[in-house]
Amino acid sequence: MSRPSRETRDEEYAAFVAARQTHLRRIAYAVCGDWHQADDLLQTALVKLYVAWPRLHRDGREEAYARRIIVRANIDEHRRPWRRERPGLDGHDPTAREELPLEERSAMFDALQTLPVMQRKTVLLRHWLGLSVEETAHELGISTGTVKSHTSRGIDKLQQALTHQP
């Protein structure tokens, strides 16, 4: 059986990473809300991807594989920045939100980060990445019924959070 050389593997892998790492890290960031943690998640996923590259590249499943590792990761809630103390008083000091890191975060993003992890993941996969209920269930390793309930509750909370934005 002929297999690609290590150079070929490295070239193909590097091309994939160059093309998709920004998108994959945005997924990680949307899930965890912290660029450092997103970087760690991305690195973990991409190193595993390198190991599995021959069969995944052959089957065209590179991105799905990396994404699944990212969205299935256990998020370290203690590192999430919105749990840190913010300067000013929310709702009373309009400058407080502007002092968050320069990450172009919007009210929508902050509202997403207030959702419980699984609700956030299902909303992101269903309503941002456009996955079906079945695909989301497969991606997260949960039942379709659980996907539906998490998504429904997540959307409700998202709307409430956005409605009550200062």
Place this chain on the structure above:
Amino acid sequence: MLLREEIEQSFGAGPAHRPIEELVAKGRRRVRRRRAAGLGAALATVAVLGATYAVTAPGSEGSGAPPIATDPTSTPSGPTWEDDTPIRYVDGELQIRAGVVVHEHIENPFGYDPPKLSDALDLTYEGKRTWTLAESTRKGFGYTSSVPSNGWASFADWVADQVGTAVPGDDGWPDTLRLTNNGEVVASQGSEILQRTDDPRLGDSFAPPGTPTGAAVVLAAEDGVGYFVVWRVVDGELDVITTPPRDVIGATFQQLLTYARGQYANGEGLR
């Protein structure tokens, strides 16, 4: 604005990425560790089976560059050469058997630190040209070989592929099973054994009588895919052989077992 667009536009692209070369280097190291672990397990099995290390297919003779070392007619010093191997390690040094012709030698392809050793050799032994990769670790002597040019452009390419990827069929398969301290084979964390049989009678070419063996269909936690796997526990090491998912689609567990028995009966195996 659609929710999808709102989310898409709700945050930026973040800071600069880490260098891709850093990822490649980490990936290579991870593969090398897996490769070394797989090689050790495979070779331990060969030793237990008492089989020879000679390749099964005939190699080409006398092709390529002139030899860089020809042996010797004299046998190197050290203990009696009991195994049918062209090379061995004695006291931390590579020894080449009398009569072996070395065409090319790549030292330490795994980049081990002492006392671990590794060597790759393009050699002719008993009239057969083989590409050989050997290592000496705390687990003992490991040895694998291939018929030259069997899918690789050059000896260097073959060595790079062996070092850079796991053993054939085992490069990157998700973890499905683990060995407990009690010697039981169970699903690895997060994975689920859907069907299982112990001692599936895969034959002596798979493992000698008395060796704990088994077969199962396991839903891997890593990618959520079901895999048909067979395993053997040799010298306290679990060796899991995984088959590609597309090879198992539509087959019953009994059909998979029959297929596996046939593969090991004809000497091809599942790797």
